[in-house]
Amino acid sequence: MRKIYTYRVIKYFPHIRSDEFFNVGIWLWDEQGNKKQIYIDKSQEHIKHLFKFPSIDKKALPFFLESIRQEMNAQSWYDNHLRFSEIDSIVSEQDINEVANILYEDYIGYKFHVREQKDRYAQANETTKIVYEKKFQNKLLLESCNDFSFSVVNKITSKKYYSRFGSVNDKADIQELMYFSLKDKNYTKMNISLLGIVSADEAEIQSCKEDFLSPNHIAYAPYSNNEDCERYFESISQTA
Known part of the structure; x- marks a missing residue:
């Protein structure tokens, strides 16, 4: 109410x-x-x-x-x-x-939070670059993207994935992601993910998925370390 x-x-x-x-x-x-x-x-x-x-x-x-x-x-x-x-x-x-x-x-x-946010974003960008160049250049094409942190193309399937760094705890992060997602009339067919660069417990993640992400065709993936980054790239490298 x-x-x-x-x-x-x-x-x-x-x-x-x-x-x-x-x-x-x-x-x-x-x-x-x-x-x-x-x-x-x-x-x-x-x-x-x-x-x-x-x-x-x-x-x-x-x-x-x-x-x-x-x-x-x-x-x-x-x-x-x-x-x-x-x-x-x-x-x-x-x-x-x-x-x-x-x-x-x-x-x-x-x-x-401005300085903290810049530091987190810089670290996430550096992690992305290192993991991509180390293992995924043959499978994926990493691209820059104005409205998102980066986009990735699966070289086999030609599917494109849009990703934006953020936190499920930050209202501004969610609002901005939804705004940029809804700008494209084909957003229901786009592969869009919020990459969580701040740790969050499962209850917070699930609540955010139910209230904001899933209804707007947005997925969530942890992204706070190299292992998270590698898992994310691995998931979009699949051809099945």
Whole structure:
């Protein structure tokens, strides 16, 4: 059942007369008025990244965050460095905790995944190249592809396989893969795979398959190491 949630993002302004700010928390309410608060924690990697900015007061920020944790009234503030966004809403079938985590990722978490994502993608590309050149050049043709991480042609059957790196835990990865898949009117006849370059347990993989991948004619294959890569190439090398 789809539910409507309302939320406000908490913004931290290092200088109160500047327009520069960082999102540091979210207040979320469901239709019954139940409330969920979620913040950057001083022990998390996110706040360590914030401390790298010269404008951040490293002593003041943890105090401000602790203060807002204690604050239950949106009309009262300890300091002008912390401000609320306007009220916004989101419609979801998920519970309030899951929605809070989604909003946290949308407003806070994603900014700190960019370097990590680039590193993972670079490693996956390097693994692909090494495994392909070592064992599969006679069976497959590896090609670059604008919308996908790479494509592969089986030299015997002439079948083409489109592959995109990602994670079943990352909403943006799934959305982008579905978008690029649906761009082609023949997507139901295409061989498209999400290559999981981040470890995930079987329950998460199965849930993602049932909800997003299989209904959109997308397969899933683990791809976090050389052995996974070799198994994937082996599967599309088959001629039967």
